[in-house]
Amino acid sequence: EGDVFTYDPGFGSTASCESAITYVDGDKGELLYRGYPIDQLAEKSHFLEVCYLLVYGELPSGEQLEDFENRVTRHTMLHEQMQYFYRGFRRDAHPMAVVCGVVGAMSAFYHDSTDINDPWQREVATIRLIAKMPTICAWAYKYSIGQPFVYPRNDLDYASNFLHMCFAVPCEDYKVDPILARAMDRIFTLHADHEQNASTSTVRLAGSSQANPFACIAAGVACLWGPAHGGANQACLEMLREIGTPDRIPEYIERAKDKNDPFRLMGFGHRVYKNYDPRAKVMQESAKEVLELMGVKDNPTLQVAQELEKIALNDPYFIEKKLYPNVDFYSGIILDAMGFPTSMFTPIFALARTVGWISQWKEMIVDPSQRIGRPRQIYTGPTHRDYVDVADRK
Ligand code: SDX
Numbered sequence: 001e002g003d004v005f006t007y008d009p010g011f012g013s014t015a016s017c018e019s020a021i022t023y024v025d026g027d028k029g030e031l032l033y034r035g036y037p038i039d040q041l042a043e044k045s046h047f048l049e050v051c052y053l054l055v056y057g058e059l060p061s062g063e064q065l066e067d068f069e070n071r072v073t074r075h076t077m078l079h080e081q082m083q084y085f086y087r088g089f090r091r092d093a094h095p096m097a098v099v100c101g102v103v104g105a106m107s108a109f110y111h112d113s114t115d116i117n118d119p120w121q122r123e124v125a126t127i128r129l130i131a132k133m134p135t136i137c138a139w140a141y142k143y144s145i146g147q148p149f150v151y152p153r154n155d156l157d158y159a160s161n162f163l164h165m166c167f168a169v170p171c172e173d174y175k176v177d178p179i180l181a182r183a184m185d186r187i188f189t190l191h192a193d194h195e196q197n198a199s200t201s202t203v204r205l206a207g208s209s210q211a212n213p214f215a216c217i218a219a220g221v222a223c224l225w226g227p228a229h230g231g232a233n234q235a236c237l238e239m240l241r242e243i244g245t246p247d248r249i250p251e252y253i254e255r256a257k258d259k260n261d262p263f264r265l266m267g268f269g270h271r272v273y274k275n276y277d278p279r280a281k282v283m284q285e286s287a288k289e290v291l292e293l294m295g296v297k298d299n300p301t302l303q304v305a306q307e308l309e310k311i312a313l314n315d316p317y318f319i320e321k322k323l324y325p326n327v328d329f330y331s332g333i334i335l336d337a338m339g340f341p342t343s344m345f346t347p348i349f350a351l352a353r354t355v356g357w358i359s360q361w362k363e364m365i366v367d368p369s370q371r372i373g374r375p376r377q378i379y380t381g382p383t384h385r386d387y388v389d390v391a392d393r394k
Contacts, residue, residue: 016196016201016204017196017204017364019195019196019360019363020034020057020363021033021034021054021057021193021195021356021359021360021363022034022054022193022194022195022356023035023195024194024195024272024273026270026272026273026274026275027274027275028275029273029275029276029277029278029324030278031194031277031278031279033050033053033054033192033193034053034054034057034058036053036059037278038189038190038278038279038282039278039281039282041053041189042186042189042190042282043282045059045189046157046158046185046189047158047159047185047188047189047192047352048065048068048069048072048157048158049065050188050189050192050355051068051072051130051192051355052064052065052068054192054193054355054356054359055126055355055358055359055362069158071127071131072127072130072131072158073131073154074131074154075127075128075131075132076131076132076134076135076152076154076161077132077135077151077152078132078135078136078139079109081109082102082105082106082109083139083149085098085101085102085105086098086102086139086140086143086149087143089101089143091143091144091146092144093144094343095137095140095141095144095343095344095346095347096221096224096225096231096343096346096347096350098140098143098144099136099137099140099221099347099350100218100221100222100225101218102136102139102140103129103133103136103214103217103218103221104214104215104218106128106129106132106214106218107212107214107215107218110124110125110128110214114212114213114214116210116212116213116365119366122213122362122365122366125212125213125214125358126213126358126359126362129213129214129217129354129358130354130355130358133350133351133354134152134158134161134162134165134351135151135152135165136351137162137344137347137348137350137351138150138162138165138166139165140344140347141166141340141341141344141347142165142166144341144343147169148169148170149165150164150165150166150168150169150170151165152165156176157181157185158185158188159181159182159184159185159188160176160178160181160184162184162351163176163180163181163184163338164176166340166344167339177293179289179290179293180290180293180338183286183289183290183334183338184338186282186286187283187286187331187334187335187348187352188351188352189352190279190282190283190327190331190352191279191327191331191348191349191352191353192352192353192355192356193353193355193356193359193360194327194353194356195272197229197271198223198224198226198229199220199221199223199224199229199230199353199357200220200353200356200357200360202219202220202222202223203216203217203219203220203357203358203360203361204360204361204364204373205373205375206219206220207361207364207365208364208370208371208372208373209372209373210372213358213361216357216361217354217357217358217361220350220353220354220357221350224346224349224350224353225346227266230328230346230349230350230353231346232266232267232326232328233267233327233328233331233332233335233345233346233349234332234342234343234345234346235266236266236267236328236329236332237301237332237333237335237336237342237345238266238342239252239265239266239267240301240304240305240308240332240333241301243304243308244300244304245300245304246303246304246307246308249304249307249308249311250311252265252308253265253308253311253312253315256268257315257317265308265312265323266328267325267326267328267329267330267332268312268318268323268324268325268326268329269321269323269324269326270324270326273324273326274322274324275322275324276324276325277324277325277326277327277329279326279327280324280325280326280327280329280330283327283329283330283331283334284325284330286330286334287302287330287333287334287337288302290334290337290338291333291334291337294337294338296337299333299337301333301336302333305329305330305333309325309329331345331349332345335348
């Protein structure tokens with residue numbers, strides 16, 4: 001029932017898998033989660049409902065949603081001993097290094113009981129990962145700034161809980177602003193899944209070896225860190241700050257076009273989108289709302305971003321190469337306005353993408369035809385040759 005999309009993503013037979021979770025049409029700039037357009041979900045839904053949709057394939061009834069939210073809420077705490085993993089890191093360690101290490105360490109706390117062939121244990125691992133990522137990421141932030149860990153609270157919604165764990169301190173009351181919480185929740189929804197991107201493919205490949213789900217998600221975190229992928233949100237804000245003022249934009253545009261210059265416009269371009277990334281559009285609206293709230297609507301970084309976008313979108317090179325702003329172009333501006341350091345941008349991306357990773361892992365694990373991944377190569381090395389003793393080598 002409904003449309004079954006069969007499409008050639010333009011890579012011929014190199015499509016890595018079949019999946020029913022997310023559909024991206026790069027030419028139209030369209031993104032569907034289980035058939036629902038991302039802009040409708042960002043406007044009308046909320047992250048935990050989107051998690052339910054991605055994991056189970058359908059929007060939940062009221063009762064199903066309440067049960068799912070309760071199960072997630074009741075798994076937000078970490079095993080108390082996991083705090084010791086944080087203390088092994090230097091305070092100035094990048095939070096992604098900490099998140100990658102702690103998520104991998106979950107294998108030591110929960111893997112022993114995770115039989116990936118048991119549907120119930122796959123379910124428990126799914127809930128634990130969605131529930132604990134905000135705590136893991138918030139504590140990585142607290143550890144980096146030398147503040148005490150703040151425990152999750154069951155009276156707060158998912159996004160508010162994360163903001164509270166990041167910004168509350170024991171010595172005074174901290175109230176989460178509902179507009180910030182809504183913007184945070186929307187950022188989670190926009191980053192939740194994106195078909196077979198590099199980090200999701202990493203999770204699938206790790207999962208195809210029957211590795212436990214926590215180890216597979218840790219592999220996804222590691223891959224997402226790269227500035228060409230999830231690390232672009234941090235790199236993009238740092239680039240906008242380096243540009244500083246609109247009059248310096250042409251210099252950077254020319255550098256981005258220079259093949260001899262490794263500089264790339266961060267937050268621009270995409271492996272699949274050859275049109276505007278629909279997530280960037282929603283993010284731009286959210287940025288204006290948050291900056292207004294934070295009383296920084298004349299934010300110089302936003303002015304540089306908007307001017308850069310206008311110039312680039314009218315530049316023949318970018319038009320010919322079909323380069324548009326992607327999800328990372330505006331997200332950093334919002335997170336910066338919320339008070340996050342740039343080093344926390346990619347952990348927040350990883351927090352949101354965990355539901356996509358674990359949904360794709362589950363879809364692969366339950367497929368009876370699934371075998372261990374084994375990408376092939378084109379060999380370009382020397383042909384057969386015999387060993388020569390060192391005394392006889394020239
Ligand atoms: C994410 O895959 C996903 O779904 C990822 C993601 C997700 O949700 O998981 O959407 C998240 O990773 C978004 C992308 C974040 N990365 C950045 O913003 C970093 C900056 N972008 C570039 O590094 C680049 O656009 C990539 C890595 C994203 C894509 O690079 P490709 O595969 O080279 O892109 P392309 O084939 O479309 O490039 C066409 C041309 C190339 O030049 P030619 O070889 O044809 O001469 O455009 C050039 C590229 O060199 N180009 C750029 C550019 N991006 C591509 N030139 C200048 N600035 C850029 N940003």
